[in-house]
Amino acid sequence: MAEILWRCRGRSGAAAVCIEGMERQFDGGRHFSADGLTERLLVHRPESKSELTALLAVPEVLGALRRPTGHGIALFVISAILSRGPMQVLLDMKGGLDGGSPKLIETHNYASQELVNLLLCGCAHSQVFDGNQYLSDKRPEGGDDEDSGDGVVTEEFFDLYHGRGGGKEDDDDITVLRGIPSRCDVGFLTLFEAYEYMEVGQNLKEPRCPIWVICSESHYSVLFSPEDNVRGVLEVYYYDELGDQEEEIxxxxxxxxxxxxxxxxxxxxxxxxxxxIDLVIRTRWRGAAVDWNGSEPIL
Incomplete structure (x- = not known):
């Protein structure tokens, strides 16, 4: 958790850790109505990785994030968003082929690719290929993907982002598709690539650790290996929490x-x-045969 939040942090250098407080911290506003959690958040701002790690080890904090009947997932996602900075998260997601405004939570409350990327690589980009791609004959000068800080989302910015403030891009002829900027610690593979709808880049296929988040059959699961060398993996374990998996696969x-x-x-x-899962695996290990070693294949 510390690695993820530290990777997300914005220009200020401080991460964010949210826990649930007892008292209401603020009132609603133009773009917010009380939901029973957000208005009671207590936000800690550790300024070093060691301070962040120590904070997450505090029993009250760790318990709030891991309690089975609590709001741990929501607290951690909000912590990642605040570490990155709400304005920067919006800028990360802005653009794309349709010029729309992607969301972090999609239909049926599924995590969007933007949210998955935020947790895997520290930025809420929409694509899974390496780096950025530009749908233009020219590239923007000075880069287009720099952090704009971790300030709050002002009313002016909110209107501008959603096209109500008369804002205009510096160069309307350039469409930027934002992908994965560098090699990740944990990777990502998807069934969509098997059907040639997209192509995952090497920054996610060759992570530093032999662990891959799997997007298949409308939900997420995980592949991992005890091998140290990610390129030498010939055996993986599969786990699907949503499927109430009990046996080792x-x-x-x-x-x-x-x-x-x-x-x-x-x-x-x-x-x-x-x-x-076999098809997903073959997007990383081309043409490989998969032996389920006596487990019932998940069809």
Missing amino acids: RLGLDPKPRKRQLTAKEAEDSTELVPP
Whole structure:
């Protein structure tokens, strides 16, 4: 948790850790109505990584984040947003092909790609390829992705961001698609790549730690390996908390199988049932065969 929040922090250099207080800290405003949690938040601002780590180890703080019946997930997400800075999070998400305003929480309360990226790489960008892509013959001068600080979202900025303040981009001819700026500690793989809807870059496919968040079948799960060398992984463990998984699922990977493995498009037209997780794995280990080692494949 400390690594994630420290990575999210904005220009001020301070992270944010939110816990739930007993008393109301502020009243509602133009863009906020009481929800029973936000108005009671207590925000701590550790200014060093060691201070942040020590704060998260305090039993009251750790308990608030990990309590099964509490608001731990919401508190941690808000902590990440405040560490990055609300205004910077909005700027991270701004732009894209449709010029719309992405959200951190999508339909059915699923985490959006922007929220996943905020937690994985520290910025709420919308894409999963490496770096930025520019839909123009020229690139913006001076860069387009610098932190603008961690200030609060003012009324003026809110109106400007949503197109009500007459604001205009510096160069309307440039559309910036913001991806993953650098190699992440934890990676990301998705079934959407197997069906060629997107392509995940190496910054997420080759994380520093052999752990990958998996987006498949409308929710998130995880693959991980005890191997130290991420490039030498030939065995992974799969865990799906939403599926109430109780058994250990250990998957063996054969990068050069004798039998050619089906692609996602080929599997659609085949009578052979291919687990979606196998298809996701092959976006990282091309053509690999997956051995479920006696576990029932999840179809």
